Amino acid sequence: MATQNENIFLNSSGYTVNPDLEAERKTASFNIELLTNILDGGAENTRMRRAVNAVIESDPEFNIQNEYFQSQSEKYENSVRRSVHLRKKMEEMGWSKNGPELVYCYRAVYNALAFNVHRVFINCILGLGSDEQIAKWVPLAEKYYIAGTYAQTELGHGTYLRGLETTAAFDATTQEFILNTPSISAMKWWPGDLGQTATHAVVFAQLYLKGKCYGMHPFMVQIRSLRDHSPAPGVTVGDIGPKMSFNNVDNGFLSLKNVRVPRENMLSRFSQVLPNGQYVKKGSEKINYLTMMVIRAGMLPTEVIPTLMKACTIAIRYSVVRRQSELKPGDQEAKILDYQTQQEKLLPQLATAYGLHFAYNYVHNIFQKAYADTKEGKFDLLPELHALLSGIKVIATDYCSAGVEVCRRACGGHGYSLLSGLPTLYNRLVASCTYEGENTVLLLQTARFLIKCIRMAHDGHPLPSSVAYLSSKTSEKCKAQEKRDFLNPSVYIEAYRHRALRNVRSTAVKLQALIQSGVAQYEAWNRCSVQLAHAAVDHIHYIVVEKFVHALEDLETEAAIQRILKHLCDLFALHGIFSNTGGFVQDGYLSQEQVDMVTESYLDLLTIIRKHAVPLVDAFDFTDTNLNSALGSYDGQAYQRLYEWAKKSPTNHQGNRVFNTYLKPLFQNALSKL
Amino acid sequence: MATQNENIFLNSSGYTVNPDLEAERKTASFNIELLTNILDGGAENTRMRRAVNAVIESDPEFNIQNEYFQSQSEKYENSVRRSVHLRKKMEEMGWSKNGPELVYCYRAVYNALAFNVHRVFINCILGLGSDEQIAKWVPLAEKYYIAGTYAQTELGHGTYLRGLETTAAFDATTQEFILNTPSISAMKWWPGDLGQTATHAVVFAQLYLKGKCYGMHPFMVQIRSLRDHSPAPGVTVGDIGPKMSFNNVDNGFLSLKNVRVPRENMLSRFSQVLPNGQYVKKGSEKINYLTMMVIRAGMLPTEVIPTLMKACTIAIRYSVVRRQSELKPGDQEAKILDYQTQQEKLLPQLATAYGLHFAYNYVHNIFQKAYADTKEGKFDLLPELHALLSGIKVIATDYCSAGVEVCRRACGGHGYSLLSGLPTLYNRLVASCTYEGENTVLLLQTARFLIKCIRMAHDGHPLPSSVAYLSSKTSEKCKAQEKRDFLNPSVYIEAYRHRALRNVRSTAVKLQALIQSGVAQYEAWNRCSVQLAHAAVDHIHYIVVEKFVHALEDLETEAAIQRILKHLCDLFALHGIFSNTGGFVQDGYLSQEQVDMVTESYLDLLTIIRKHAVPLVDAFDFTDTNLNSALGSYDGQAYQRLYEWAKKSPTNHQGNRVFNTYLKPLFQNALSKL
Structure with a gap:
C-alpha cells in the first residue's frame, strides 16, 4: 500500500461494540448461553x-x-x-x-x-486389515512415522467401483502382488494427502488370480521413500494442482507400473489369498459398509451445518451494521436487515441451520441404534439407515451450500471480498455436494429404497419407521382455515407428508406403467430418474420438518427458547412451501386461498424472527477467530476490520516494479502536459 | 512433481479427437457454421x-x-x-x-x-465533462499517459448515492475545491484500477458552497505522482486485497484529507461553480442516465451470456467423454449425458444461453431506438427501457451464474479442479449479480415501474409496448388438451403472461390495500417487497420467453436451424414451468393433468435435444484457448489434459522443503521398523 499520510480513524485493536449491533443484543427474549x-x-x-x-x-x-x-x-x-x-x-x-x-x-x-485422509487410511486398516496388519501399520500411522492415503477414485472412475481399472495380479513364484495402472483413466486421482505427503497408500485394485478377476481389494503400497521422499520404483506420483478451495490439502495422482508388494500387503480381514494363489472369503463386509456411513454422517455436524451457521453469523451481524438507503423518508439510512427482501434471504437460512442441527440429532440416534445392532450381527436397520443418511447428506449439503451463497450475496460487494470469509466458506462447502457420494447418485439410492418400500406396502409388508407413512392413505385437502393454522406443526407436517407420499407413489406408478408397457427396467428407471430424485428430496424434506418439530417437544422446560425455536421451525416449514408451492398445490391439496395464508404467515414470521436474529446467531458461539471474517466479528466493526485487513494484503507490499516496468514509460509522456 | 519413471501414456500435443465426442458430431441435423x-x-x-x-x-x-x-x-x-x-x-x-x-x-x-475501469473513466469524462475538459483529459487517457478510475462507491455506501459522504467544499479565495473523507465509511472502496494503477480519479463528492450541500458532483483528482507513483499529498490509497475472483483487477481504496483541486476540475457539462462560488445548472442529465444503461446492457453480450455458453460447452463435451456406471446391464459404462438426471442439469442451461442471447437482441433494438430518440431530445422510452434493462440484467446474471454452477457441479469432482475452468467462470460471473446494480435493488426498480403501469392502466392510460399486457384481462384456464399442445409457443407464452399479470396485479392490490388500511406508503412497499421482486421476475421471464419465440420467426429460411432452436425454446419455456409449477397452478390456470403433460413434454425434449447437444455447443465457436479448460477442449481428451496441466502445477515444483522440515524427522522413526 502506498500512503502519504496515514489515516487516523483507527485503533489497531480494542474496538468497542458497534452500537447498532449492541442494540440488537439488548432485545434478546431468551437466554443465549x-x-x-x-x-x-x-x-x-x-x-x-x-x-x-x-x-x-x-x-x-x-x-x-x-x-x-x-x-x-x-x-x-x-x-x-x-x-x-x-x-x-x-x-x-x-x-x-x-x-x-x-x-x-x-x-x-x-x-x-493436512493429514485428514491419513485418518481415513488408519480407519481403513482398522476396518479391512487383519489383526496382524493392524498391529503392524496402525501404530506407525498413529505416530505419523508414516503418512498414509486412501487411493480409490481414479481419473476416469468415481462412484462406480466395478469400473475401476487398477489391477493387482498375484505372482505365486515370488509371493507378491504386481500392481499396474493400465491406462491414463486408471490413474488414482483426487486422494487427499497423496500429492506431496503420503509415504503409503491403501490402493484399491481389481484382484487377478491366475488370470481371473476377483473384484476390488485393498493393498498396502509404499509409494515414497521414508528417507528422501523420492517415489518408489515404478511409482509416478504428484499433486493435481489448484482447486476451488481445499488448497491446504494435497490431493494427488498416482500411477503404478509393475509395483510389487508382498502377499501380506493385501488387507485381509474379509478375504485372503493363500500362498498357492487360492482365494478365501472370510465373513461379512456389511459391518464395513457402516464405516462408510460413519464418514458420510460425520461430515454434517463437523463441516456442513456449522459452515451455514458461520455464514448466517457473518451475514446477519453485518446486516444490522450496514445501513443503506432510506426506508422511512427523512430517517437516517436503515439497517439492511430491516428490509423484507434481506430478511427473506437470511432468516430462512438461519432456520435451516437450526432445523438441520436438530434433524441430524435424530439421524444420529438411529445410527447409534444401528451400530449397536450391527455389533450383535443384526443388519436389519442398514437399508433404512443408508437411505436416510444418503438423503439427509444431500439435503444438508445442498441446502447449506446454497444457503451460504445466499448469505454471501446478501452482503453485496463486501461479501465478494475474501476478507469477509464468505467466499471461502462457499467454495469449500460446495465440494461436499460431490464428495462422500455425489448428490444425484445418493438421491437415486434413497429413491430406490422408497420404491422398494412402496412395493412392500403394496404387498402388505410392514415398513421401517421412517417410511411407514408410505403405506398410509393420501389426505385429500389441507384443513387449514386461516393463516395462523399454518403455525400449527401438525398442519405443515401433514402437508409435507402429503407431498412426499404423492410424489413417491406417482413416480412408482409411472415406473411400473413403463415396465408393463414393455420398456426395459433399466430404461424405465432412467426415464423416471428426474422425478425419482425429486421424490427423494420431498421425502427427506418431510423427515427434517417432522424431526425439527419433535426436537422442540423436548424443550418444554425452557419456554422462552422453545418459543423462539418454534418460530424458526415454522419459518423453515413455511419457507419450503412458499418456495416450492407447486408440489403442494398441483393436486389441489392446498387451495389458492391457503397459499395466500402460507405467504402471509411466512412473511409475518420474518418480522418476528428479525428481532431475535442477532441473539440467534450469537448462540452458535463462534469466536472471531473461528469466523475469520472482517464483516462478522462480535463487535460489528466491519469497516474498520476490512480496512485494517486490506492494508495487510501482499498487493500493498509489492514495491514499484509494475509501475517502473510498464507504466512509467507511458506516464512520463504526460509530465510536460500536466 | 516427483516421478521415478515418467509415464508414457501421452504425447504432449496433437491429440486425436476422442471417438466418443467425434460420434456426437456426426449426427448434427443442422449446419453448425x-x-x-x-x-x-x-x-x-x-x-x-x-x-x-x-x-x-x-x-x-x-x-x-x-x-x-x-x-x-x-x-x-x-x-x-x-x-x-x-x-x-x-x-x-x-x-x-x-x-x-x-x-x-x-x-x-x-x-x-487491467485498465477496464480506465475506459469507464474516459466515458465519464466524455459524458460529464465540458468540451475543454474533454479536450484536456481524454487524449491523455486514450494514450495511457495517465491511468484513471471512477471513484463513486464508498466503504459504507453503495447503491444509495445520496448517502455518499465524501465532501468537496469550494474555497473562493484560492479558487479550489477541498476534498475530504470525513469518516472511515466514507473511504472510496472497490473502484477498479485504483488499488495499484490509477494516477487520476473522477471522485464523486457532495458539493458544498458556502456551507450548503448541492449534492453529488464529479471531480477530477490526481491521486498519484506520474513520476514515481507515490500518493499525492493528503491521499491514502491502496489495494483492497483478495477477492472471490477478478484478482487481475486492482480494486482499491482511497481516502482524501484536504486534497485541493482547481475549480476547473469539477466536471461541468451539467453544472458549474462560478469563480464567485455561484452554482449554475446547465441542461438535463437524462442523456447521462442512458450512459449508465449502456454499461449495464453491455455486460450481457460480452461477459454474462458468453460465460454460460462456455460452461455449457465444457460440461456438455465432458459429459459425452466421461463414462460412469452401467446404464444397460452388461454394456460398457454409459456416457453420463445419457442419464436423464444429467440431461436435466445441462440442457436447460443450454436453452437458457440461447434464450438470453435472442432476448438480448430485442432489448438491444429497443435500446438503439431509445438512443436515437434521446439525441432528438425525446426521453419517453427511458422509464420502460430502464425497467426492462434492470430486469433483464437481473434475470441474465442470476440465471447464468446459477447455470454455470449447475454445469460445474455436473462435472463431479473434476469440475472442482481449477483446471476445468469452471470454478473461475462461476466465481467471476457471480460478481455480476452485485455490480452495475445489485439484483434485488434492480428488481424493485422494475417492480416500481410495473406498479405504476397497473395504476396507469386502471386510470385508462395507454401502456408502453413491453407492458401493454398489464391492461388486458387474465385468462381463466390454460386450453391445452394433450402434452404436445405445450409445444405450441402461443400456449406457453400465454401461461407466462398469465402468471406475470396475476402476480403483478395481486401484488398491486395488496400494496393498495395496505395503504388504504392506513399503513404508511414506505412501510407498505417494504411489506410487499418480496412479492414485488417475484412479480418483476415473472414479468421479465415472460418477456424473455416471448422474445425467444419471436426471434425464431425470423429464421424461416433456415428450417433445420429453426427446428432445433424451436426445441430449445420449448425446453426453456417448459423448464421454467416444471421448476416453478406453483406460480402456474395456484390459481388453477394449469390443472394437475396439464402439469403432468408439461412434465412429460419437458422430459421428452431432453431426449430430443440430447442428440444435438454437442453440435449446439460447438456452434458457440469457442476455441480451446478461449475456454482454457482441461475438460472442455474440442478434441475431448479431458483426462490427458488434466494430467498434462496438473504436472505443470507449482505444487509439483517445490522441492523437498516441507518434507525435510516437518516430515523427515517423523518418518525416520519408521526406518528401523519397515
Whole structure:
C-alpha cells in the first residue's frame, strides 16, 4: 500500500461494540448461553469446547489470519506444520485421539490442517486389515512415522467401483502382488494427502488370480521413500494442482507400473489369498459398509451445518451494521436487515441451520441404534439407515451450500471480498455436494429404497419407521382455515407428508406403467430418474420438518427458547412451501386461498424472527477467530476490520516494479502536459 | 512433481479427437457454421471475430494458460502487461478503439486485462465533462499517459448515492475545491484500477458552497505522482486485497484529507461553480442516465451470456467423454449425458444461453431506438427501457451464474479442479449479480415501474409496448388438451403472461390495500417487497420467453436451424414451468393433468435435444484457448489434459522443503521398523 499520510480513524485493536449491533443484543427474549448449551448437547460440552478452542487460539502456531493471502503451496506447508504441531499439542494436553477434544480441535482449525485422509487410511486398516496388519501399520500411522492415503477414485472412475481399472495380479513364484495402472483413466486421482505427503497408500485394485478377476481389494503400497521422499520404483506420483478451495490439502495422482508388494500387503480381514494363489472369503463386509456411513454422517455436524451457521453469523451481524438507503423518508439510512427482501434471504437460512442441527440429532440416534445392532450381527436397520443418511447428506449439503451463497450475496460487494470469509466458506462447502457420494447418485439410492418400500406396502409388508407413512392413505385437502393454522406443526407436517407420499407413489406408478408397457427396467428407471430424485428430496424434506418439530417437544422446560425455536421451525416449514408451492398445490391439496395464508404467515414470521436474529446467531458461539471474517466479528466493526485487513494484503507490499516496468514509460509522456 | 519413471501414456500435443465426442458430431441435423453465423449476427462478423481471435492467440503476450497457478499479484502484473501490449497491438493492426475488433479482443482476453475501469473513466469524462475538459483529459487517457478510475462507491455506501459522504467544499479565495473523507465509511472502496494503477480519479463528492450541500458532483483528482507513483499529498490509497475472483483487477481504496483541486476540475457539462462560488445548472442529465444503461446492457453480450455458453460447452463435451456406471446391464459404462438426471442439469442451461442471447437482441433494438430518440431530445422510452434493462440484467446474471454452477457441479469432482475452468467462470460471473446494480435493488426498480403501469392502466392510460399486457384481462384456464399442445409457443407464452399479470396485479392490490388500511406508503412497499421482486421476475421471464419465440420467426429460411432452436425454446419455456409449477397452478390456470403433460413434454425434449447437444455447443465457436479448460477442449481428451496441466502445477515444483522440515524427522522413526 502506498500512503502519504496515514489515516487516523483507527485503533489497531480494542474496538468497542458497534452500537447498532449492541442494540440488537439488548432485545434478546431468551437466554443465549442456554441455547448454546442446548446446541452443544449440554453445558459441560460447551465448557470443554470453549476450553479446547482457547488452547488452540492462544497458540500462535494455529493462527490462520493470513490464510486469505496465501498461495496453494503456502497453505499446504502451513497445514502440514499445524498438523504436526497439533499431534504434539494433543499429547501435551492429554487429549485422546478419539476423544471429544479432537472434535473441538477440528471445529477450531479443521480447514487449516493436512493429514485428514491419513485418518481415513488408519480407519481403513482398522476396518479391512487383519489383526496382524493392524498391529503392524496402525501404530506407525498413529505416530505419523508414516503418512498414509486412501487411493480409490481414479481419473476416469468415481462412484462406480466395478469400473475401476487398477489391477493387482498375484505372482505365486515370488509371493507378491504386481500392481499396474493400465491406462491414463486408471490413474488414482483426487486422494487427499497423496500429492506431496503420503509415504503409503491403501490402493484399491481389481484382484487377478491366475488370470481371473476377483473384484476390488485393498493393498498396502509404499509409494515414497521414508528417507528422501523420492517415489518408489515404478511409482509416478504428484499433486493435481489448484482447486476451488481445499488448497491446504494435497490431493494427488498416482500411477503404478509393475509395483510389487508382498502377499501380506493385501488387507485381509474379509478375504485372503493363500500362498498357492487360492482365494478365501472370510465373513461379512456389511459391518464395513457402516464405516462408510460413519464418514458420510460425520461430515454434517463437523463441516456442513456449522459452515451455514458461520455464514448466517457473518451475514446477519453485518446486516444490522450496514445501513443503506432510506426506508422511512427523512430517517437516517436503515439497517439492511430491516428490509423484507434481506430478511427473506437470511432468516430462512438461519432456520435451516437450526432445523438441520436438530434433524441430524435424530439421524444420529438411529445410527447409534444401528451400530449397536450391527455389533450383535443384526443388519436389519442398514437399508433404512443408508437411505436416510444418503438423503439427509444431500439435503444438508445442498441446502447449506446454497444457503451460504445466499448469505454471501446478501452482503453485496463486501461479501465478494475474501476478507469477509464468505467466499471461502462457499467454495469449500460446495465440494461436499460431490464428495462422500455425489448428490444425484445418493438421491437415486434413497429413491430406490422408497420404491422398494412402496412395493412392500403394496404387498402388505410392514415398513421401517421412517417410511411407514408410505403405506398410509393420501389426505385429500389441507384443513387449514386461516393463516395462523399454518403455525400449527401438525398442519405443515401433514402437508409435507402429503407431498412426499404423492410424489413417491406417482413416480412408482409411472415406473411400473413403463415396465408393463414393455420398456426395459433399466430404461424405465432412467426415464423416471428426474422425478425419482425429486421424490427423494420431498421425502427427506418431510423427515427434517417432522424431526425439527419433535426436537422442540423436548424443550418444554425452557419456554422462552422453545418459543423462539418454534418460530424458526415454522419459518423453515413455511419457507419450503412458499418456495416450492407447486408440489403442494398441483393436486389441489392446498387451495389458492391457503397459499395466500402460507405467504402471509411466512412473511409475518420474518418480522418476528428479525428481532431475535442477532441473539440467534450469537448462540452458535463462534469466536472471531473461528469466523475469520472482517464483516462478522462480535463487535460489528466491519469497516474498520476490512480496512485494517486490506492494508495487510501482499498487493500493498509489492514495491514499484509494475509501475517502473510498464507504466512509467507511458506516464512520463504526460509530465510536460500536466 | 516427483516421478521415478515418467509415464508414457501421452504425447504432449496433437491429440486425436476422442471417438466418443467425434460420434456426437456426426449426427448434427443442422449446419453448425450457419448457426454460428446467426449467433454472430452474420458471416462477416464470424470472419472478423475469428481473425481477431487468431491474432490474439498467436501472440504469446496474451497467453493465459498458466492463470490458474498465479497469485493475485502475478495476475495483476500480467494483466497490466497485456493491457499495455494490447494498446500497441491495436495500433499495429489498425483496429479502432471503438470498432468491432475491440469487442472481439475483449471476448478473447477480457478476463485477463487491467485498465477496464480506465475506459469507464474516459466515458465519464466524455459524458460529464465540458468540451475543454474533454479536450484536456481524454487524449491523455486514450494514450495511457495517465491511468484513471471512477471513484463513486464508498466503504459504507453503495447503491444509495445520496448517502455518499465524501465532501468537496469550494474555497473562493484560492479558487479550489477541498476534498475530504470525513469518516472511515466514507473511504472510496472497490473502484477498479485504483488499488495499484490509477494516477487520476473522477471522485464523486457532495458539493458544498458556502456551507450548503448541492449534492453529488464529479471531480477530477490526481491521486498519484506520474513520476514515481507515490500518493499525492493528503491521499491514502491502496489495494483492497483478495477477492472471490477478478484478482487481475486492482480494486482499491482511497481516502482524501484536504486534497485541493482547481475549480476547473469539477466536471461541468451539467453544472458549474462560478469563480464567485455561484452554482449554475446547465441542461438535463437524462442523456447521462442512458450512459449508465449502456454499461449495464453491455455486460450481457460480452461477459454474462458468453460465460454460460462456455460452461455449457465444457460440461456438455465432458459429459459425452466421461463414462460412469452401467446404464444397460452388461454394456460398457454409459456416457453420463445419457442419464436423464444429467440431461436435466445441462440442457436447460443450454436453452437458457440461447434464450438470453435472442432476448438480448430485442432489448438491444429497443435500446438503439431509445438512443436515437434521446439525441432528438425525446426521453419517453427511458422509464420502460430502464425497467426492462434492470430486469433483464437481473434475470441474465442470476440465471447464468446459477447455470454455470449447475454445469460445474455436473462435472463431479473434476469440475472442482481449477483446471476445468469452471470454478473461475462461476466465481467471476457471480460478481455480476452485485455490480452495475445489485439484483434485488434492480428488481424493485422494475417492480416500481410495473406498479405504476397497473395504476396507469386502471386510470385508462395507454401502456408502453413491453407492458401493454398489464391492461388486458387474465385468462381463466390454460386450453391445452394433450402434452404436445405445450409445444405450441402461443400456449406457453400465454401461461407466462398469465402468471406475470396475476402476480403483478395481486401484488398491486395488496400494496393498495395496505395503504388504504392506513399503513404508511414506505412501510407498505417494504411489506410487499418480496412479492414485488417475484412479480418483476415473472414479468421479465415472460418477456424473455416471448422474445425467444419471436426471434425464431425470423429464421424461416433456415428450417433445420429453426427446428432445433424451436426445441430449445420449448425446453426453456417448459423448464421454467416444471421448476416453478406453483406460480402456474395456484390459481388453477394449469390443472394437475396439464402439469403432468408439461412434465412429460419437458422430459421428452431432453431426449430430443440430447442428440444435438454437442453440435449446439460447438456452434458457440469457442476455441480451446478461449475456454482454457482441461475438460472442455474440442478434441475431448479431458483426462490427458488434466494430467498434462496438473504436472505443470507449482505444487509439483517445490522441492523437498516441507518434507525435510516437518516430515523427515517423523518418518525416520519408521526406518528401523519397515
